[in-house]
Amino acid sequence: LLLSGISLFAISTSIRYYVDPLEVIYTVLIVFLLVIIVASYNLLFIIVQANINLDSAEKIVYHDSLTGIANRYSLFKDMNQLIKDKKEFKLLFLDLDKLKLVNDTFGHNKGDEYLIHFATTLVEHTKGQGTAYRFAGDECVCILIDGSKSIDIKHFEQAINKGMNTAFQFNGVSIGESEYPNDGDNPDILLHVADSKMYGVKKSKKIRAIGWID
Numbered sequence: 001l002l003l004s005g006i007s008l009f010a011i012s013t014s015i016r017y018y019v020d021p022l023e024v025i026y027t028v029l030i031v032f033l034l035v036i037i038v039a040s041y042n043l044l045f046i047i048v049q050a051n052i053n054l055d056s057a058e059k060i061v062y063h064d065s066l067t068g069i070a071n072r073y074s075l076f077k078d079m080n081q082l083i084k085d086k087k088e089f090k091l092l093f094l095d096l097d098k099l100k101l102v103n104d105t106f107g108h109n110k111g112d113e114y115l116i117h118f119a120t121t122l123v124e125h126t127k128g129q130g131t132a133y134r135f136a137g138d139e140c141v142c143i144l145i146d147g148s149k150s151i152d153i154k155h156f157e158q159a160i161n162k163g164m165n166t167a168f169q170f171n172g173v174s175i176g177e178s179e180y181p182n183d184g185d186n187p188d189i190l191l192h193v194a195d196s197k198m199y200g201v202k203k204s205k206k207i208r209a210i211g212w213i214d
Helices: 002-016 021-062 072-084 099-106 108-126 153-163 187-209
Strands: 089-096 130-136 139-144 173-180
Touching: 021 072, 072 130, 072 139, 072 173, 072 187, 089 108, 089 187, 099 108, 108 130, 108 139, 108 153, 153 173, 173 187
Parallel strands: none
Antiparallel strands: 089 139, 089 173, 130 139
C-alpha cells in the first residue's frame, strides 16, 4: 500500500508539471508575432514622422515665410529643371509700385498684408499655367508654361489689378518678361532680361508721373 501511494503521488506530480510542447510553440509564436507587430508599428511611426519632418523642412526651404508662396530657391530649381527638359516657358518679373508709400502711410503690418494679398492674387492667376514665386522684397516672379506664348502682359496686368481687392488703392505693378529659349539658356540671363525690361517699364511710369511726356 505504501508503494502504491508513492507511485500515485509520483504520477500525479508528473501530470501536474507536464507541459505540452505544442502549447509552448504556440505561446512562443504569439509572443514573436506581438514583438513583430510592436516593432513594425514603431518602424512605421518613425517612417511617417521622418516624412512629416522632411515635408516640413522642404516647405521651409522652398517657400517664402511671409507670403507662403514658392521662394527664389524653388524658382531656380524649377527653372533649371525646365531648361534641362528643354521645355519652353515665359518668365515674368514683377515689382510692386510704391510699396514704400504703403508702408509709410499705413504701417509695415498693412504693407505685409498688401504684399501677401498680391502674392495670393498671383497664385490665383497663374494656376493651371505655371507658378508664382517671391523673389525678394517687393519683387515676384512668375513662370508660365502652358500656353505661355499666347499670354499677353497687358491682359495679365489688368487681371492682377482687378484681383487686388485691398482695403486701400492698389498702386500697380511693373512687369518685364523673357522667354526660354529665345532670350537665354540659363536662369541668370533670363532673370536679367526680364528684370531690365521691368525697370524700363517702371522708369516710364515715373517719367509720365512727373509730366515729362504726355
